[in-house]
Amino acid sequence: MKWNIVILSSSIVSSDWLESFACLTATQIHDELTTAYGQGVVSYRTVAHWIHRFSSGRESLEDDSRSDRPIAIITQQNIDAVKDLVQDDPHISTDYTADILDISHGSVYIILKEHLKLKKISSRWVPHKLTPTQQQRHMNDIVFKYLQEEKIKVMAHPPYSPDLASSDFWLFRLLVVQLSET
CATH class of the missing domain: 1.10.10 (Arc Repressor Mutant, subunit A)
Structure with missing residues (x-):
């Protein structure tokens, strides 16, 4: 047998x-x-x-055919699509993005956090770390206008300098005036 x-x-x-x-x-x-x-x-x-x-009519001893691994949702195409949606509207929600792209909320969240390195601050998606271009000196428009009106010279310094802040520049002129009077 x-x-x-x-x-x-x-x-x-x-x-x-x-x-x-x-x-x-x-x-x-x-x-x-x-x-x-x-x-x-x-x-x-x-x-x-x-x-x-x-x-029920099965005749084979072999397993039913199936794919070797689950379908990957986090593809470069989906990453690019999420990136485009966030660039168009930084206030977009993960649920709305998931509905538009027909993928799960969790997959959208993973793409935003791990692949695009974004975090949500004040209902807006922003990068975890600023790029070198973004790290260059930047000021609020109101502060910049005030500095121009008061004819305060803005000194160039490295971004994120722990010693200097744009809002402290007025202090230097005041110190120079007070020191020169003595």
Whole structure:
């Protein structure tokens, strides 16, 4: 007798047994397999599942075909699409983005945080770290206008200098005036 043993979802099934087991119940088949291969080789539920599948017309012992891995949602195309949406509207919500692109809220959040390195501050998506261009000296328009009106010279200094801040520049002129009077 030729034995073709196939391992299917943690159970051992012999193709020659299929014909001889056709008239047996799931309990009887489970007992036969346990006697032949030992306790714990196959569960009763697995035997009952396969009996149901074969009685429904299944003829093959092979597993159903399926892809090797789940479909990846976080693709370069989706990353670019999320990036475009955020650039068009920095106030866009993750739920709205997910609805537009037909992907999950979690995937949008992962794209925003891990791939685009953005965080939401005051309902607006901004970069975690500023780019070198963004790190260059920048001022609020009101402060800049005030400095021009008062003819205060703005000194060039490296971005994020711990020693100087644009709002402290008025102090230098005041110190120079007071020191020159003494």
